[in-house]
Amino acid sequence: MLKDVNLRQALLLVFVVLLLFAENLSESPLPSELVVDHGDRLVEVPDTVHKVYATTEMGTFLAYALEPDSILGWNRGLSPELEFAVLDPYHNLPTLGTWDETYQTIRIDEIARLAPDLIIHYTANNPFNQVLADQIQETLGIPTVLLDNSLASLPDALRLLGHLLGKELRGQALAVFVENHLDKLASFQALHSSYQPIPVHIVSPREPGHFDELLGLAGMVEMPVWNDLPPLPDLVLIMPHTIADPYRAIEEDGHKRIYQIPSFPLNWLEPGSIFSLLGLEWLHSIAYPTSYSGELVQTYSTFMEVFFQLDLTPELVAWTLRRSGISF
Structure with a gap:
């Protein structure tokens, strides 16, 4: 009889713990996706990414190619050539600055006001930039993904960023375009x-x-x-x-x-x-x-x-x- 009472108490305790655990889960934020970026960094990113800030001009154009509506601004003022190449609705986006190995002109207050869902650090994949990506994420308090900007890694960058922006099909299409072209050029060079x-x-x-x-x-x-x-x-x-x-x-x-x-x-x-x-x-x-x-x-x-x-x-x-x- 005593064993039955102890068993019931143990089961009741387990039930209470599970109930409390379930309540804690219900109060937690919606689950985010864990992504391994090109610097082998594990980054928790939102399930849905609408707006991004890219720390480099080339990263901004990468995002623009995949989804123009995703970019919050330009890293520097658009030259006449860039204005001609960019669609009219995006000419007047704000200038947000750059943060890379050479420049730190980033307008942190403006970026905080615009509140991007994700930071794209599109640059050389090396130890310096891996550390810098961590620093950017800590400073801005926004998930930061490092993408390798080498030409050989461009297809992977397009696929990963396409996935993050919810543009998987376009990312895949652009990646295949690049791969086919690189294969043709490699064959010629051989x-x-x-x-x-x-x-x-x-x-x-x-x-x-x-x-x-x-x-x-x-x-x-x-x-x-x-x-x-x-x-x-x-x-x-x-x-x-x-x-x-x-x-x-x-x-x-x-x-x-x-x-x-x-x-x-x-x-x-x-x-x-x-x-x-x-x-x-x-x-x-x-x-x-x-x-x-x-x-x-x-x-x-x-x-x-x-x-x-x-x-x-x-x-x-x-x-x-x-x-x-x-x-x-």
Whole structure:
């Protein structure tokens, strides 16, 4: 009889504990999703993400390509080229600043007022940025996801961000577009794998090594220091607007293959940019003019239509590719 009483008391105690546990569960917030980002960080994100702030300009454009309505603002004021590429309803979004390895112009109070559901830290996946992502999350009190901005990781970034924004189908479609293009470019490059890397000199305010990822994928190597004496680089690439008219002086030094880097709506060679997909094909086109059989003009037009819903006019194509070595 005593055993029965003790058993009933034990069962009653278990029932009370379970009841209290159930009450605690009912009072807890709605469950969130746990996501492993590209920095192997476990981040608890809301089930539904409507609005995001991206810490870098390239991250903002990545989110814009997937869901324009998701972005709360721009990292800096839109240039005329960017205004032309961006749909009208998004021209007047506020400027929210940047927070990355180089810049910290973020307007924390404004971001707190706008209360994004998620922070996107689209940048190089390295220990520094993994720590910085934690710092951003702690400072803003908003879940922060690190996405790798290398060109090779672009399909994964599109899929993950598409999932977070509830745009899985579009994320998958854009990822497949990028994968197919990268596979085509890799196949082309494999045909030239026996060649020595092509030496190039880049006229740019960027430090040597800044463009190494794309140059490596294109079978090129940068000559960062060049004293106007032989050996000359095979190609000279000039970033627009760096100096007034560099072509004549460079031609006088013996160069014939001088090209201006396309930059509409942003620099095609900038690491971490979705436009670097176009930049890689452009490098192939000028490095191997006799064997390159691609259609850069068509790829460029398709890219802008797919990612930015922008129909390029022949005049805009001509303006973008002026002095770039492309016949159109």
